[in-house]
Amino acid sequence: MEQPVNGKKRLAVLFGGQSTEHEVSLRSSINVIKAVDRQKYDLTLIGVDKLGRWMLCDEADYLVNPDDPARIELASSAHYLAVVPGGHGGQLKDLASGETLPAIDVAFSVLHGAAGEDGSVQGLLRVLGIPFAGPDVLGSAVCMDKDMTKRILRDAGLPVTPSVTIHRTDAATADFSAIVHQLGLPLFIKPASQGSSVGVSKVLDQAGFRHALDLALVYDHKVLVETAIDGREIETAVLGNDQPAVSVCGEILSNDEFYAYDTKYLKDGQAGLVIPAQLENRLSDEIRLIAQAAYRVLGCAVMARVDFFVTEDEDIIINEVNTLPGFTSISMYPKLWEASGLDYPQLIDRLLSLAFERARDAAAIKTDL
CATH class of the missing domain: 3.40.50.20 (Rossmann fold)
Structure with missing residues (x-):
């Protein structure tokens, strides 16, 4: 060129x-x-x-x-x-x-x-x-679909939020009582392939379940019904290709019912980011190791953010993996790397270097006989 x-x-x-x-x-x-x-x-x-x-x-x-x-x-x-x-x-x-x-x-x-x-x-x-910059086709596609993400992580023995998947064609006959028996209350319902908490609802009863299901299906043909985990919201930033590095952990403190779209992007003072999160070193190290394992299992490269719940009993549960995290002025991914010693310009430069590295590796693969 x-x-x-x-x-x-x-x-x-x-x-x-x-x-x-x-x-x-x-x-x-x-x-x-x-x-x-x-x-x-x-x-x-x-x-x-x-x-x-x-x-x-x-x-x-x-x-x-x-x-x-x-x-x-x-x-x-x-x-x-x-x-x-x-x-x-x-x-x-x-x-x-x-x-x-x-x-x-x-x-x-x-x-x-x-x-x-x-x-x-x-x-x-x-x-x-x-x-x-960012994961290739497969990693991007898999992580965008939260149902597929969970299936792969579960198969690899990594901890995920318990959930039930409901397709649009089955929504009318979804059995609220059976789901509550399996997952308990409250529940969260979310579109399988949306981000920024779009279409996400917290459910406390059957009427709320139907409303939340209808809302989520506006944004996708498939939705996840998840157990509401009572725990801290911890996030990590991953950077790299074959040998990914993981940032310090950060914690989200929200004044709202959950970390919804408006809380993230439109409301002033509704969510606090604590970086680094106040965690014991051994717990922080374990979270970072699980983040790295999830990143590899899902075929990620260059960058991703891995989000967790950490319960009072110190159970670590993967919430979701975001292959194109936000880069707004309040976004967690660049803030985590800044706290880890990589400022915003250095981060962008490193992401672009990793993009070239991944392209060189791909070009080395034989494509003819």
């Missing part, structure tokens, strides 16, 4: 997307773009609108209301993009001018949620021959 005369590599940052986490993605993009080392990288900014259209963005004015989490929007653009498969340069064209964009060397996608975090964009970037 031809390199630019200035010796820099070209980084594409993708943001927005068609998921319910569109606005979170826009907020993540602000911090990622700000942290990129401009001595190493030239930027191509690619916004994806809610219709799924890719557009070339100008860093100076790509967002409307960037400082307001409730009103932030992707600005319109006259430069919609077409994708040209094949790799080795010329991956994107400006539809208005017909011009080919400068070849992209690496991509950093903050397309949170469906059609961004679920392996679809990762597969497209593979087809285009563009290295990218």
Whole structure:
């Protein structure tokens, strides 16, 4: 691939997307773009609108209301993009001018949620021959589906929250009494493939169960009904490929019923992050070892956040694994690494280095006979 005369590599940052986490993605993009080392990288900014259209963005004015989490929007653009498969340069064209964009060397996608975090964009970037930060197709797809995540973790002997999976076709006949007998009360109901606590409800009775089930099925065709774990919410950040490192542990303290979307992104002062979490060293070490094991078992690479519950009896239970954690100003993943000695610019630089490393490993695999 031809390199630019200035010796820099070209980084594409993708943001927005068609998921319910569109606005979170826009907020993540602000911090990622700000942290990129401009001595190493030239930027191509690619916004994806809610219709799924890719557009070339100008860093100076790509967002409307960037400082307001409730009103932030992707600005319109006259430069919609077409994708040209094949790799080795010329991956994107400006539809208005017909011009080919400068070849992209690496991509950093903050397309949170469906059609961004679920392996679809990762597969497209593979087809285009563009290295990218984050797990590959399989790891992304598996971790996006919480039902599949649990199945794989359980098979590996790793501790997960007890749950029942209900498909849309079976929702009308779901037996509340049988589920309560199995899982107890209260319950949590959540879409299988959503993030940022979208569509999640706490259930205390049968009426609440039906309402929560209907809400979750608005966002997915499959939902999880989980035991409500009475425990501390502990999170870890994992970074690396074959030999992943795990950050210090952090704890979420929420004033709300649970750590919902509004609590995370819209309300001031509703959630506190304690970093490092106040844990005995042996317990912290055990959590970090389980996080590393889960990361490997699920086929993760480059980065992921592994979330836990820790009960009063010190049982450690994996809640979920997020392969594209938030990069907003309040997000746990970069804060955990900052507390572990890696500041925001260093973290972004390391993630991009790992993307190149993973691409080199993939290129070494024989693809012909």
